[in-house]
Amino acid sequence: MAEDVIQVADGGEQIAPVPRISLQAFCETPELASVIADAAEDRRMDKAHVRVQMGGAPGAVEAYRSAPTPNVVILETVGRKGEILGHLDELAEVCDATTKVIVIGQVNDIVLYRELMARGVSEYLIGAPDVLDIIRAVSGLYASDGAKPVGRTLAVIGAKGGVGASTIAHNLAWAISRDIGVDTCIADMDLAFGTGGLDFNQDPPQGIADAVFSPDRVDTAFIDRLLSRCSDKLSLLAAPATLERVSDLGPEAFDPLFDILKATVPSIVMDLPHAWTGWTRRCLITADDILVVAAPDLANLRNAKNLMDLLRASRPNDTPPRYVLNQTGLAKRPEIKPTDFAKALEAEPIAVIPFEPQLFGTAANNGQMIAEMEPGHRVAQQFTDLALALTGRHDTRRARPGLLGPLSPLLEKLTQLRKKA
Template sequence: MIKNAHLLGQPQDGSQTAAPTALPSDEHIAPAPRVSVQAFCDTVETAAAVQSAGEDRRLAKAHVKIQMGGAAAAVEAYRMSPTPNVIIIEADGRGDAIIGRLDQLAEVCDAGTRVIVIGRINDVTLYRELTRRGVSDYLIAPVSTLDVVRSVCGLFHSPEAKPVGRIIAVVGAKGGVGASTVAHNIAWAIARDLNLDSVVTDLDLAFGTAGLDYNQDPPQGIADAVFSPDRIDTAFVDRLLSKCTDHLSLLAAPATLDRVYDFGAEAFDAILDSMRASIPCVVLDVPHIWSGWTRRLLISADEILIVAGPDLANLRNAKNMVDLLRAARPNDHPPHYCLNQIGVPKRPEIAPADFAKALEDQPLTVIPFEPQLFGTAANNGQMIAEVAANHKTADLFRQMAQVLTGRAEAKRGRQSLLGKLLKRAG
């Protein structure tokens, strides 16, 4: 929804340019969450304003990248790569030229990406056309630092704004099938290859391995949050996170047995609501137990991945979980599943085709048995992509990361709200 204070009430003939507005002394701009912002500018002045905005305290958590070339450069950049959370386009041209470039951008724009347009045309007709195409905000150049800060932050803090975060829950159909390893490697791929700020949440409080897999030993973690629900807010969650890479953080499990971890069904609601509001992607490493809170987490997640081994117990459990989750989430995409540790020498296995027939869906991927590769990564506290970046298994994790974040489907024929509204406007 466009909330441009510069445009309404201004002349429509394009002869005047609105001056940048100063920040009123009583105006509060809430900080932006951990999002990626990419700007494509036509002029040095706009690039400088965006650069200055990226250094503002309210965008301290956002990753801001600037390129020159305007809308044409944006269209070219996203033909073969995923789009970020926010795209800022400077369109230095007439109204029909701006619309034409946005039509091209709609063809390559991922679902969920929000677009801010900076133009020099002060025209209500253009404003309405941009609104119909799903543009989030329209600013009239020249823009100031605070114009950019206000626009980006307003996308995530207006009453109509949807939460920025996507919750991906990964769970094993049976203990020991490698669900935690899969979850940690997918999170690594989301952060490294898709450049999305992500958090891995290790929910196996007694025996979690995320700290070991990422070679981290944080003093605080998920236990501090779940046992202090009244203290949970964005600042509190930030203090609990352990930084693994520029885009990846860890909310670790204590992995100690000095207390028992019995929780009610709603124990993790507050912490997940806080993370969903400020973090683009949260990967939940759900332990293989069946309780009120694990059931609630799986049903409420945006995407679900069930990791199964190729035996009868895994097949039965995976089918039970898929059937329950399909019934509980009739309006959502069915849960994904993948087969892990396939091809163990001399071990009888149930074929992927039999899984597909029983679960009425093809596996998201089939991960081969690679004891040397996975053993080396586990013992060194590394991810598969760190041990062997070009290995086919590392590529499997990248593919799963794209699907679970909605990027792979968009690549095959991707179209965001921008594109859908464009077709509807037709």
Template sequence: MKEQSAIAESDAAQIAPLPRISVQAFCETPEAVAVMNSAALDRRMDKAHVKVHMGGVVAAIEAFRSAPTPNLIVLEAVGERHALISQLETLAESCDSGTKVVVLGHVNDISLYRALIARGVSDYIVAPIDVLGFISRISDLYNNSAEALGRIVAIAGAKGGVGASCIAHNLAWSIARALQMQTVVADLDLPFGTAGLDFNQDPPQGVAEAVFAPDRVDANLIDRLLSKCSDQLSLLAAPATVDRLYDLPETAFDAIIDTLRATAPCTVLDVPHQWSSWTKRVLIGADEVAIVAAPDLANLRNAKTLIDQLRAARQNDAPPKLVLNFVGVPKRPEIAVADFAKAIEMEPSAIIPFDPKLFGAASNNGQMIAEVEPSSKLIEQFDALGRELTGRAVSRKSKSGLLAPLLDRLSRKLAG
């Protein structure tokens, strides 16, 4: 079961969010109702308006005799094949143009599948199906599955001043350099963002132009707003000015993130330390989340609060990752890593030691750690974190399991 869960979490980031559609499901069993209700709460269906009814195909026929049909109708069918086909033909008389129909059946029958597709049914799903499996099938109806789907990684601090922005920027650099992925780092801290300083960039335009003109956001606009940091890394900078107030609505970054998801293989969001409707939405909507904390009591409390909240809101996703920063500050009492992990109920994905000389030099020079000190062991930490957050983590079994001794013996044999 753990292996299946891990596979589901890995695949979850590849499921494209649904557009703004109306969905009505007509179920026959409590199990189907539970799946539909859970799917309706998932972040990928946040824009969809979902209603769940009992009664199956018969209830759907009655409901749409005099009412317009939604964008998508989901029907659970438990009856006999010929009766189902007859009922669907009756329902078709009431369906508006453009309405899609998905049937959730309990018989794995290829001839039934062909008969339903021939009559205009968009998909036939064999029960039982889990929440992510259902969302994936529905997503495929409204998104071009042939197009690569970019991964959105959100980085936020458990407390102000814990170095979350520094972690986010170095992480983006590592993903672009080590994994050779076209990566965008987006600074969402409009008044005080430091990405421009950290990458030694001063672009005339940035993320604010897109935030305040959401109707104009498309791939061309985002491309014009990006500034190049390297061949693989681009920056969407914050204005870092206080000449206006940034009282942003909940959906302020929706259009930007949707466009980046469709155009960039990986986007790292530098989320400011604040709790508002839009920061909560960004964190819940990301494919992967990492919370950066320092090993003290306030960070412990805040990190646990954030992680618990995100776990509850993202039940079909991998839990947020924990990054411990500023570990080992001289003469400062701190919570031991093991105790911190036990309280959070999570092992840190990265432990960044306190190194003021290295980080200070990088910050003052507008460079990344890998540029200032290419031999630093910290680079391995950022590379490993990047692989984990992009789903490209190296299998531990390949290093320490049965495969390693076998390869050792083989290499010795070839050498001899």
């Protein structure tokens, strides 16, 4: 359903990743060549093989006289209407029929646009497109009409071991599914020591390891069999939590799994282990949103800053990573204040969660979430607020103004009459 599609926080938009394609751009200005080169480095273009060269449409015609055409060609032209159409006619003689063409020009004319479409051009961009314009145009070539939007991934990782990142991830996923009403999947990616099964009181015979170690079997039906149902809108891909296998995986080991999940589940929460491997780095960089969990001490501050700096540099076109300060207010422990954390990381924490050992310990031992055990507790509300902030959605448990708004005065009068009675 459309309402199940998770929205991008801060009013952004969702651009689907580009599939494994070959793309060649022929530019006439160094400015556009630089923009396309930057777009090629974006996480959504990670699977595309991009080559940028100068020469414009004439250069493309000359190049393809003796070489096969790629899946997508981007042509920049600074000429007038007649020149643009003439170059395209020449290109049609040497271009494969299956190649998609994006033209970038300066002429803003509806007649030209129609003639370009009639010649088989897939997209016409006017002016000076930015990085996201290029990515959006290429992505749009492969987004089928009426297809369900791609699911959104949220990667949660601890700045240090033992800071409660998994607990945050699990309670956050619960809040997204229960309070916002979005179908959510938790992927417990700590294959050897994951706690997802314990926290949700689940013991499935299969889980995420079956998908990772058998990538040739991964399809929608296979993933559905691996999912363990935690509630109506929450599923778990549990880790085996055994030491029979080591996790020396390749950087792209989880790609087939998440390609399927993003096509079927609106929200995926990735519970990443505190480790720095090729696949953890890739999962972080390619995630739609990132949440770093840190405790208020010096080691966490250093590690969180290193993570935030690297991720900001690696994802210049995405929402910056956010962080949570967890386990604050521990008696007799010297702590770094949230304001000092914010100054060092150049960002305010999205939440500051207090140290509540009785609450969290009891919930973990019972296999429950905080909101299940004590729904009225302030920490439970913090997880709801955190889910709302990260998804840009609204709490579905609250009354809709459009439905109850007109009845509010009447309800208030009835309440007053009851009190008087």
